[in-house]
Amino acid sequence: EKDSGFLRLCCQLVSCWCSDHIPTIPTMATIDLDAVEKQFRDFSRKELEEFKDQFLEFDQDKSGSITTSELRAVMESLGEKATEQEIQELISEYDHNQSGTVEFVEFLSMISDCRRGKKDFSKGFGRIYAKQVHLQQVKGKGGAVHSFAEEERTAFVEHINSCLQDDDEVKEKLPLDPDNNDLFDKVKDGVLLCKLINCAQADTIDERAINLPKAGQKLPVFKVTENNNLVINSAKAIGCVTVNVGADDLAEGKVHIVLGLIWQIVKVQLVSKISVKNFPELVVLLDEGEELADLLKLPPEQLLLRWFNYHLKNSGCGRKVSNFSGDIKDSVAYTHLLNQIAPESCDLGALEANDLQTRAEKMLVNAGKINCRKFVQPKDVVKGNAKLNLAFVATIFNTRHGLRLPSEVKVDMAELDDEDESDSREERAFRNWLNNLPTERFVNNLFEDLRDGVVLLQALEKLKPGIVDWKQVELSEKKLSKVFSKVGNCNYAVVLGKQLKLSLVNIGGKDVVDGNRKLTLGMMWQMMRYNLLDIISRMAVGGSQIDEKGIIKWANDAVKAVGRASAMRDFKDKSLASGVFLLDLLSAVEPRAVNADLVTPGATDEEKKQNARYIIAVARKIGCSIFLLWEDIVDVKPKMILTLVGSIMMESKKPRAAAAGASEDAAEAEAE
Numbered sequence: 001e002k003d004s005g006f007l008r009l010c011c012q013l014v015s016c017w018c019s020d021h022i023p024t025i026p027t028m029a030t031i032d033l034d035a036v037e038k039q040f041r042d043f044s045r046k047e048l049e050e051f052k053d054q055f056l057e058f059d060q061d062k063s064g065s066i067t068t069s070e071l072r073a074v075m076e077s078l079g080e081k082a083t084e085q086e087i088q089e090l091i092s093e094y095d096h097n098q099s100g101t102v103e104f105v106e107f108l109s110m111i112s113d114c115r116r117g118k119k120d121f122s123k124g125f126g127r128i129y130a131k132q133v134h135l136q137q138v139k140g141k142g143g144a145v146h147s148f149a150e151e152e153r154t155a156f157v158e159h160i161n162s163c164l165q166d167d168d169e170v171k172e173k174l175p176l177d178p179d180n181n182d183l184f185d186k187v188k189d190g191v192l193l194c195k196l197i198n199c200a201q202a203d204t205i206d207e208r209a210i211n212l213p214k215a216g217q218k219l220p221v222f223k224v225t226e227n228n229n230l231v232i233n234s235a236k237a238i239g240c241v242t243v244n245v246g247a248d249d250l251a252e253g254k255v256h257i258v259l260g261l262i263w264q265i266v267k268v269q270l271v272s273k274i275s276v277k278n279f280p281e282l283v284v285l286l287d288e289g290e291e292l293a294d295l296l297k298l299p300p301e302q303l304l305l306r307w308f309n310y311h312l313k314n315s316g317c318g319r320k321v322s323n324f325s326g327d328i329k330d331s332v333a334y335t336h337l338l339n340q341i342a343p344e345s346c347d348l349g350a351l352e353a354n355d356l357q358t359r360a361e362k363m364l365v366n367a368g369k370i371n372c373r374k375f376v377q378p379k380d381v382v383k384g385n386a387k388l389n390l391a392f393v394a395t396i397f398n399t400r401h402g403l404r405l406p407s408e409v410k411v412d413m414a415e416l417d418d419e420d421e422s423d424s425r426e427e428r429a430f431r432n433w434l435n436n437l438p439t440e441r442f443v444n445n446l447f448e449d450l451r452d453g454v455v456l457l458q459a460l461e462k463l464k465p466g467i468v469d470w471k472q473v474e475l476s477e478k479k480l481s482k483v484f485s486k487v488g489n490c491n492y493a494v495v496l497g498k499q500l501k502l503s504l505v506n507i508g509g510k511d512v513v514d515g516n517r518k519l520t521l522g523m524m525w526q527m528m529r530y531n532l533l534d535i536i537s538r539m540a541v542g543g544s545q546i547d548e549k550g551i552i553k554w555a556n557d558a559v560k561a562v563g564r565a566s567a568m569r570d571f572k573d574k575s576l577a578s579g580v581f582l583l584d585l586l587s588a589v590e591p592r593a594v595n596a597d598l599v600t601p602g603a604t605d606e607e608k609k610q611n612a613r614y615i616i617a618v619a620r621k622i623g624c625s626i627f628l629l630w631e632d633i634v635d636v637k638p639k640m641i642l643t644l645v646g647s648i649m650m651e652s653k654k655p656r657a658a659a660a661g662a663s664e665d666a667a668e669a670e671a672e
Helices: 004-021 033-039 045-058 068-077 084-092 104-116 124-133 150-164 182-186 191-200 221-237 247-251 255-271 280-285 292-296 300-315 332-341 356-369 378-383 386-399 421-435 454-463 483-499 509-513 517-539 548-561 574-578 580-589 605-621 630-634 638-652 658-671
Strands: 135-139 145-149
Touching: 033 045, 033 104, 045 068, 045 104, 045 124, 068 084, 068 124, 084 124, 104 124, 150 182, 150 191, 150 255, 150 378, 150 386, 182 255, 191 221, 191 255, 221 247, 221 255, 221 605, 247 255, 255 300, 255 386, 280 292, 280 300, 300 332, 300 386, 332 356, 332 386, 356 378, 378 386, 421 517, 421 638, 454 483, 454 517, 483 509, 483 517, 509 517, 517 638, 548 580, 548 638, 574 580, 574 605, 574 630, 580 605, 580 638, 605 630, 605 638, 630 638
Parallel strands: none
Antiparallel strands: 135 145
């Protein structure tokens, strides 16, 4: 203690002894892949980098080794149960240096053994590894990592196979293989996704506009782009959010983007019709003191939960669900639900099973008896996959909701049908436009979801970044339960709208809070119009301000320039109902997109309808983000016609790959 030199010498001796006798456990940061590559010559450098990423899925603290606690965490996330001894045995299988952990080199030994047939991926540590790899990692733009569950891909593949099995135009693509990445290859040309959108909402896409490949051939690139534009813009029109989704992303089969879009389309297919208007029996779900209006404002997911709990309450099981994940993992709620809606087919026998996986399987056997065994496997129930369980619950509801309207309960259908059809079309158009700006909060019901003013202000901020002083906005949910706070936000939105020179005569914040349909739609139209004209003006030469007259002049000039005789007077011009001028305009902007053989004179109601449907599909093919319906063209709705012609003008300002397309056309003609 007195001799500091002697103390330093002792420390040096201990340090030397430790370096000689205690092996250093490398962290992931210190692992030398060059050295590892020499040791494992049967792996490429790219494979080693992939294996390193997979290793890090186990090695959660990035220490360079997989501990028993880390392995347990992975197994639990996969729905696996194991005792401490079983986990230790899995570790020991490849713990060659007896450190009590599996290091990266030992991890690679496991993969190598399985590849060479010395071990089996269906047993031991190899089985856990193979199962974890099913949760694949896909790198996106900017190095972002996107996870997707293998079970979701499998569920969507089975759904697509079921929906499109009788469609002759895609028979060469089907059935998709659920056990590999066949899905991501087969959707690249956009055909399957176009068909799926029409399954979700019939006649959304005029299928005459879909570019179909000739037998044994692939579509030219520009036709693939057209199809994928059609997919993206049609998906927007049925309520999907496609922000940051491009035609190239789909053409490349980017996994996280494809699965995300398919999920949205499937969700629309399953829940879009779940409403009191379509199922009047839902009025039995009203709680004491509630009115029909309270039920009408609920989104489909909330209606499904309320429906689920209605049956659980009647079963007397004492359960209540508030989500589609944790609350259904043990299959108890599902078992009682099925027994309530189909007691003759679905008993409570599943509850006798103590093992959750076994119980889930028994429950799904019951679901199969009423043709509802779809989207989920037992492991998906036990893991609580929220997407797939929502799809499963919606399937049960749509197949057999089990609700009966008591004879003494009368539903005032007039209250459900009090909206004008054209107003309903506008509401849908504005709602889908808002969701694709996008605002931070998803809009399910335009009149309900705008009442607190927050979405309006978020939209205004998108239209004119920096216009909103968020210090003046009330965002507290507690305070927004008060009418005063809602009116304050909506009044502020009106003030900002007037700063943008929106025509908001006789519109006040209280009108939006009260859900006044006419005035709310009026304000939304002014915002949508501003957005369209602002984008076109910014694309114009010199950034000159464009108005309606400028758009009309551009359209007439474009059609005249290609030698067509048709013309439009204004957006109220009744001759637009025939569709001839609009098709001439589309042909002037992108001649390859319009098949002249499909254009009719538009003389009869049926011809007008066919032209209008084709116009919308072609406009979306060339990239137009539009939300009108074919009825809006035939009825010559000026607002919607403006959005259509304005969107076509906007697309005309973008550079088009004419040269590439021309060479592809020539190649295709030569092949023919």
